Amino acid sequence: MSLGKLAPRETLLGRCEAPLGDPLVVSEVHSRIDGLREWTQMKSIEFTPETDEQGLANGLTVNVRSLEGETWEQGDASVQFRSDWRTSRPDDIGETGLNIADGTVLVTKFTTPRPFMDHLAEQRKVVNLLTLVSGQPVHFRQHKVSAESIVDRSAGGTILSHPRVQLISADTVRGYSQPMLSKDDLNRFLAHLPEVGAAGMMRWAGQHDRWKRYILPAVGVLRRKGAYAEDVIISMSMSIEAAGQIIGERDGEEATHNRERPTTATYVYRCLNVLGVKWGMWLRPMSPLPELSPRPTTTSSISIGENSQNLMSLT
Numbered sequence: 001m002s003l004g005k006l007a008p009r010e011t012l013l014g015r016c017e018a019p020l021g022d023p024l025v026v027s028e029v030h031s032r033i034d035g036l037r038e039w040t041q042m043k044s045i046e047f048t049p050e051t052d053e054q055g056l057a058n059g060l061t062v063n064v065r066s067l068e069g070e071t072w073e074q075g076d077a078s079v080q081f082r083s084d085w086r087t088s089r090p091d092d093i094g095e096t097g098l099n100i101a102d103g104t105v106l107v108t109k110f111t112t113p114r115p116f117m118d119h120l121a122e123q124r125k126v127v128n129l130l131t132l133v134s135g136q137p138v139h140f141r142q143h144k145v146s147a148e149s150i151v152d153r154s155a156g157g158t159i160l161s162h163p164r165v166q167l168i169s170a171d172t173v174r175g176y177s178q179p180m181l182s183k184d185d186l187n188r189f190l191a192h193l194p195e196v197g198a199a200g201m202m203r204w205a206g207q208h209d210r211w212k213r214y215i216l217p218a219v220g221v222l223r224r225k226g227a228y229a230e231d232v233i234i235s236m237s238m239s240i241e242a243a244g245q246i247i248g249e250r251d252g253e254e255a256t257h258n259r260e261r262p263t264t265a266t267y268v269y270r271c272l273n274v275l276g277v278k279w280g281m282w283l284r285p286m287s288p289l290p291e292l293s294p295r296p297t298t299t300s301s302i303s304i305g306e307n308s309q310n311l312m313s314l315t
Helices: 036-040 116-134 173-177 193-208 212-222 229-247 264-274
Strands: 010-012 026-033 045-051 057-064 068-074 077-088 099-114 140-146 159-161 165-169
Touching: 026 077, 026 116, 036 077, 036 099, 036 116, 057 099, 068 193, 077 116, 077 193, 099 116, 116 140, 116 165, 116 193, 116 212, 140 173, 212 229, 229 264
Parallel strands: none
Antiparallel strands: 010 165, 026 099, 026 140, 045 057, 068 077, 077 099, 140 165
8 A cells, every 4th residue: 555645736715617627727827925015116005194283293195006017028928017905904893994005916917828837937037036136035925816717706697707816836835934024135135126127127037048057046045044054155156157157258267267277266257257347346366367347348238227237247
């Protein structure tokens, strides 16, 4: 006798009228992600205080409005950030009022309904970017999906709406229990969405597969809180080596070679060189290395944002 474990890959917490034998396909996926509201700087709530003649507050006007960011293309998917606010009543029976929760979601949509994993693959590219620009573990917190087969019906059978219902994925549910990012963590982004822009997000997604040998080891170790120093060093060395190999040879790197072959120092040098960062700003080498001149204008580069520092440059 053998024992086994049967677990669903995806669990839909809502009514679905599709045949049980058919795979689940969805039109849109709305995902909550750590730090998304702070990174996008999208805010649905505006406060306008009112004061009396003595300057004391005697009123408050609150305006809540849903916002939609620019849309960009990632392969066959359209991707967008949207603000998402919710209201609730206080739990304390002795108090009255209205609580407003302000958040931001990442939305993916294909021209035709697709499996949830297709949406998740595109959304992971955004999560990987957030992980790198924050230097912190970034996790999915919730997924909601919509589809033609997900319906609300009246007692008479009339379709009232196609609501968004929660979907739990075995690939992301473990992140739900991880600690949330602190306020200090949320203030340490290297760049924010307004600096990156929709064009920068599209460039990032378009180059993601080419740079995944750099991206995935770095993101993997950043997601592990309390990782051993050895693991961090090995993973980041793999990332830097992969980036250095993609960048290729740079002028003046010969001083970092060992027996005429590139070393880890060579790959670090290439990364600094392509960004126009002077070697002496970061390291005090044992052997003299050439000063890096500003990046020539003839070098073609791809940066994440037009007005931010170059987070990725390609020769």
